Amino acid sequence: MDNLKKAILTSLWFMFLTFPLMVVRVNTIEKIVQWRFMNMVYVGVGAFVLSYVWRYLLAKRQIGESRDETGGGRRSFGARLLSEPRLYVPGLAALGLAALAFPLAGSMYQVNIMITALIYVVLALGLNIVVGLSGLLVLGYAAFYAVGAYTYALLNHHFGLGFWTVLPIGAGMGALFGILLGTPVLRLRGDYLAIVTLGFGEIIRLVLENWSDFSMGPSGISGIDRPSLFGMQLSVNGSTIYMYYIMIGLMLLTIFFTNRLKNSRIGRAWIALREDEIACQAMGIDKTRTKLTAFALGAAWAGLMGVVFAGKTVFVNPASFTFLESAMILAMVVLGGMGSIVGVVLGALVLILLPEFLRDFALYRMLIFGAAMVLVMVLRPQGLISGERKVYRFQAGEGSHE
Amino acid sequence: MNKVLSVTNLTMDFGGLRALNEVDLDVRQGEIVALIGPNGAGKTTFFNCITGMYDPTEGEVLVLTPGGANVRLNGMKPNKVTEIGLARTFQNIRLFSSMTVLENVMIGRHCRSRAGVLGAALRDPRTRREEQEIVDRSYALLRELGLENSVNEFARNLPYGAQRRLEIARALATEPFLLLLDEPAAGMNPQETMQLKDLVLGIRERYQLSILLIEHDMKMVMSLSDRIFVMEYGQMISEGSPAEVSRDPQVIRAYLGEDHHA
Numbered sequence: 001m002d003n004l005k006k007a008i009l010t011s012l013w014f015m016f017l018t019f020p021l022m023v024v025r026v027n028t029i030e031k032i033v034q035w036r037f038m039n040m041v042y043v044g045v046g047a048f049v050l051s052y053v054w055r056y057l058l059a060k061r062q063i064g065e066s067r068d069e070t071g072g073g074r075r076s077f078g079a080r081l082l083s084e085p086r087l088y089v090p091g092l093a094a095l096g097l098a099a100l101a102f103p104l105a106g107s108m109y110q111v112n113i114m115i116t117a118l119i120y121v122v123l124a125l126g127l128n129i130v131v132g133l134s135g136l137l138v139l140g141y142a143a144f145y146a147v148g149a150y151t152y153a154l155l156n157h158h159f160g161l162g163f164w165t166v167l168p169i170g171a172g173m174g175a176l177f178g179i180l181l182g183t184p185v186l187r188l189r190g191d192y193l194a195i196v197t198l199g200f201g202e203i204i205r206l207v208l209e210n211w212s213d214f215s216m217g218p219s220g221i222s223g224i225d226r227p228s229l230f231g232m233q234l235s236v237n238g239s240t241i242y243m244y245y246i247m248i249g250l251m252l253l254t255i256f257f258t259n260r261l262k263n264s265r266i267g268r269a270w271i272a273l274r275e276d277e278i279a280c281q282a283m284g285i286d287k288t289r290t291k292l293t294a295f296a297l298g299a300a301w302a303g304l305m306g307v308v309f310a311g312k313t314v315f316v317n318p319a320s321f322t323f324l325e326s327a328m329i330l331a332m333v334v335l336g337g338m339g340s341i342v343g344v345v346l347g348a349l350v351l352i353l354l355p356e357f358l359r360d361f362a363l364y365r366m367l368i369f370g371a372a373m374v375l376v377m378v379l380r381p382q383g384l385i386s387g388e389r390k391v392y393r394f395q396a397g398e399g400s401h402e
Numbered sequence: 403m404n405k406v407l408s409v410t411n412l413t414m415d416f417g418g419l420r421a422l423n424e425v426d427l428d429v430r431q432g433e434i435v436a437l438i439g440p441n442g443a444g445k446t447t448f449f450n451c452i453t454g455m456y457d458p459t460e461g462e463v464l465v466l467t468p469g470g471a472n473v474r475l476n477g478m479k480p481n482k483v484t485e486i487g488l489a490r491t492f493q494n495i496r497l498f499s500s501m502t503v504l505e506n507v508m509i510g511r512h513c514r515s516r517a518g519v520l521g522a523a524l525r526d527p528r529t530r531r532e533e534q535e536i537v538d539r540s541y542a543l544l545r546e547l548g549l550e551n552s553v554n555e556f557a558r559n560l561p562y563g564a565q566r567r568l569e570i571a572r573a574l575a576t577e578p579f580l581l582l583l584d585e586p587a588a589g590m591n592p593q594e595t596m597q598l599k600d601l602v603l604g605i606r607e608r609y610q611l612s613i614l615l616i617e618h619d620m621k622m623v624m625s626l627s628d629r630i631f632v633m634e635y636g637q638m639i640s641e642g643s644p645a646e647v648s649r650d651p652q653v654i655r656a657y658l659g660e661d662h663h664a
Contacts, residue, residue, distance in 0.1 A: 279492065280509070282481075282496075283513070284510070284512055285509070297519065
């Protein structure tokens with residue numbers, strides 16, 4: 001009832017606010033004033049419905065939260081779905097088949113977009129190690145991406161090294177730069193770390209832009225080789241499809257790897273570091289080493305994807321690695337749910353594919369996109385998927401202390 | 403009796419403020435020693451100096467490991483200190499709140515296990531064995547502390563008393579020979595405090611370790627400790643058995659102040 005009253009008030013307020021714009025119209029040619037009262041009704045009804053739904057959803061969320069705090073609360077739908085093999089195995093199988101058949105059914109344009117989406121999935125999974133699991137807010141992730149891309153571009157340009165040779169080198173270079181950045185910022189946390197890494201990202205980009213002898217400046221490096229299939233060079237279409245399958249493979253590898261890491265001794269140390277640095281150290285975890293491992297591994301995935309990116313677009317220049325890129329990848333991690341692998345994959349797919357699907361609404365595309373993000377953050381601030389937890393099996397009754 | 407911990411002449415300055423002034427303290431093998439004193443006396447600073455959180459300005463912190471080695475802890479990193487065999491709890495509970503109860507204890511096993519990134523990715527038999535051992539030992543510890551029913555709960559959802567016990571379980575998981583408890587009974591009701599006392603005694607029996615604790619609950623301190631050290635304004639003002647300390651006029655003055663005149 002209270003909601004209803006407030007919704008009516010909101011709608012009245014909106015009608016009042018939009019009155020001069022929506023209702024009154026001075027026709028300067030015929031010199032008359034038009035009163036468009038129908039518009040006022042539309043605004044009123046629209047504002048009423050929206051505000052009512054908004055309040056309803058907020059109230060629902062609050063109930064959910066208080067239930068969460070009292071413990072033993074219901075787990076979110078997503079988390080339950082993930083813990084039931086019966087529910088997710090058929091879905092996963094269907095999804096896998098669809099993914100494999102996609103290049104045959106979709107157009108080249110669609111396949112290309114899917115490749116981009118998959119690249120971002122892997123990038124987001126890599127950043128998830130640093131931000132989601134270890135709680136180190138890194139805003140310059142695109143720098144490592146650039147390191148990988150330029151590693152391939154330069155090695156290919158100068159020495160003619162192929163895609164598959166450079167793939168591990170790119171990952172290694174990413175890891176190296178991760179450690180290089182990680183070492184000086186070991187003492188920093190939160191906002192301070194974010195600012196330093198932001199600066200680092202810009203430094204890398206500016207160096208690439210201005211050190212023309214090394215990186216050919218803003219004009220970039222073109223004519224990079226596409227990946228070859230057992231020494232065969234493929235046509236543009238063929239190599240796009242080939243790239244798609246490479247990305248599917250790399251994504252599966254990443255998911256496999258990050259999932260195992262997350263549930264390992266190292267992964268637990270990362271989460272503990274995120275939760276409480278002091279207690280974490282007091283429990284015998286080497287803070288320095290744990291942080292550097294997180295930086296190195298997170299950056300390694302970015303380096304790997306940089307190589308793929310360079311191989312896919314056959315051209316790199318510094319403009320591809322701006323802060324916007326880092327922010328986008330971070331948004332995927334946050335939107336999907338920090339630390340959750342399925343969540344991050346979903347977040348990346350949504351953030352890349354949603355703007356593409358919305359191309360039909362060209363004018364309102366970014367508006368809808370922004371509204372969707374605000375909605376998610378208000379209604380599910382913990383991300384799309386959260387509350388996953390591993391349930392360990394133990395030998396009840398015969399612990400090793402007995 | 404062997405002294406597992408001997409602190410001599412420990413001084414800690416924060417800028418111009420001397421938080422600890424030439425403090426001496428020792429803990430013998432298998433002993434329960436209490437460190438008491440009014441608020442702000444420097445007890446927690448003392449703990450932080452021993453566990454590597456602070457690097458003391460002067461003085462010596464020596465431990466005698468069960469292996470028979472004498473180790474100087476000054477300036478060592480907290481995780482190294484824990485590896486050597488000192489484990490602590492915190493005055494204001496510091497659990498990993500969004501990890502499960504079991505995972506919290508498993509973190510304690512971190513420094514006693516070795517699996518690295520490669521092991522995590524490949525999950526070879528050795529890593530799997532180690533992981534299972536971590537889980538089993540952690541569960542056994544939880545059962546001992548009466549937390550076996552909330553193994554898969556998030557740590558933040560535990561009631562206060564259980565969180566305190568979980569902190570002790572987590573500390574025990576690091577296999578310490580000296581357990582440092584920072585106000586373990588803070589915020590507990592008398593009944594919980596009694597249970598805690600039995601728990602601490604039980605832990606000593608079972609794991610053959612020495613315990614140094616900071617506590618304000620005098621009833622618990624007097625009935626539990628073998629020896630008591632009293633601090634005031636960063637200085638050690640008294641030490642001895644509970645009976646001795648409770649008769650010491652300096653201690654009575656420090657604690658009761660006005661009451662002394664009455």
